[in-house]
Amino acid sequence: RRAEFAAMRDLPSETKDGARVELMVNAGLRDDVAALDVTGADGIGLFRTEFQFLVSATMPQRERQQRLYKDVLDTAGDRPVIFRTVDIGGDKALPYMRQDEDNTEENPAMGWRALRLSLERGGLMKAQARALLEAAAGRTLYVMFPLISEPWEFDEAQALFEKQREWLADQRKKLPNAIRYGAMLEVPALAEVLDILLPKLDFLSIGTNDLTQFLFAADRAHPKLAERYDWLSIAILRFIARVVRECNAHDVPVGVCGEMGGRTLEAMALLGLGLRRLSITPASVGPVKAMIRSLNVEELQVFMTGLLKDGTVNVRDAMTQWAKDHAI
Numbered sequence: 205r206r207a208e209f210a211a212m213r214d215l216p217s218e219t220k221d222g223a224r225v226e227l228m229v230n231a232g233l234r235d236d237v238a239a240l241d242v243t244g245a246d247g248i249g250l251f252r253t254e255f256q257f258l259v260s261a262t263m264p265q266r267e268r269q270q271r272l273y274k275d276v277l278d279t280a281g282d283r284p285v286i287f288r289t290v291d292i293g294g295d296k297a298l299p300y301m302r303q304d305e306d307n308t309e310e311n312p313a314m315g316w317r318a319l320r321l322s323l324e325r326g327g328l329m330k331a332q333a334r335a336l337l338e339a340a341a342g343r344t345l346y347v348m349f350p351l352i353s354e355p356w357e358f359d360e361a362q363a364l365f366e367k368q369r370e371w372l373a374d375q376r377k378k379l380p381n382a383i384r385y386g387a388m389l390e391v392p393a394l395a396e397v398l399d400i401l402l403p404k405l406d407f408l409s410i411g412t413n414d415l416t417q418f419l420f421a422a423d424r425a426h427p428k429l430a431e432r433y434d435w436l437s438i439a440i441l442r443f444i445a446r447v448v449r450e451c452n453a454h455d456v457p458v459g460v461c462g463e464m465g466g467r468t469l470e471a472m473a474l475l476g477l478g479l480r481r482l483s484i485t486p487a488s489v490g491p492v493k494a495m496i497r498s499l500n501v502e503e504l505q506v507f508m509t510g511l512l513k514d515g516t517v518n519v520r521d522a523m524t525q526w527a528k529d530h531a532i
């Protein structure tokens with residue numbers, strides 16, 4: 205079916221009943237950006253900026269970061285690129301970074317990582333902010349912050365960026381035309397304070413990799429647990445459905461950027477929950493687009509509402525059957 209997927213490259217990702225789905229790709233290295241042309245994706249929905257840090261032998265200085273971001277933006281052209289600030293620390297420790305005395309972590313995934321680390325290591329975040337702001341001069345900069353647990357963390361991160369923007373303006377540097385700030389929803393607690401968080405945001409992105417590991421208290425990298433909990437479980441789907449409803453009520457665009465969205469049946473379920481933006485691994489764009497183009501999403505939404513209300517049915521089995529019955 206490779207040829208069939210390739211032929212779909214330029215066809216719109218639209219359901220049979222006319223719902224447009226934004227299909228974006230996840231990336232992290234300069235070469236990943238070529239996937240935009242290969243797949244015909246709408247943009248990069250998650251650019252993991254920590255990759256540059258992880259493959260470097262020394263801390264990438266601001267100029268090096270800026271060069272990468274500029275290259276990525278130049279290649280992307282007028283397609284949006286959502287840059288996520290570094291998600292390092294914990295299990296993605298950098299050998300060249302100064303560690304604190306008591307940095308041995310029993311639970312690195314829940315430890316000193318991502319935005320928690322960035323906010324404390326202000327110099328690191330400032331350099332990244334300046335690199336992003338200068339790289340996106342003359343265009344829109346999309347930036348999002350990982351592993352937010354409470355709204356004040358978003359406030360602090362945004363304030364840091366705004367301060368750098370002001371500083372660059374004082375230096376008469378050319379700036380982005382606009383900045384769109386987003387948050388990743390990966391920590392379940394954040395879902396309880398969306399009424400406070402959402403009015404501050406330009407967009408929200410659900411990171412289903414970390415989110416499911418925290419919802420189920422199950423290490424995402426543990427081989428014994430990999431098959432145990434299903435993305436198509438009532439708990440996850442109800443959880444995501446609630447988040448999507450709240451985002452819609454606040455008029456805040458919401459997407460999914462975890463690996464869940466790259467699996468065809470899971471992607472279908474996400475559309476059934478009301479999502480219209482997925483950022484997925486490039487290899488999944490063809491199969492997911494094929495699914496979208498054969499789908500009547502309104503029918504699916506009615507079906508899934510019943511399924512989630514009932515709660516006793518095996519969702520994977522029921523959805524597999526539904527997909528078969530509807531020639532997906």
Ligand code: PEP
Pocket residue numbers: 250252291390410411412413414415461462463
């Ligand atoms: C996620 O947690 O779902 C996510 C997209 O971020 P990462 O996989 O980089 O942790």
Ligand code: MG
Pocket residue numbers: 350390411413414
């Ligand atoms: Mg994550």
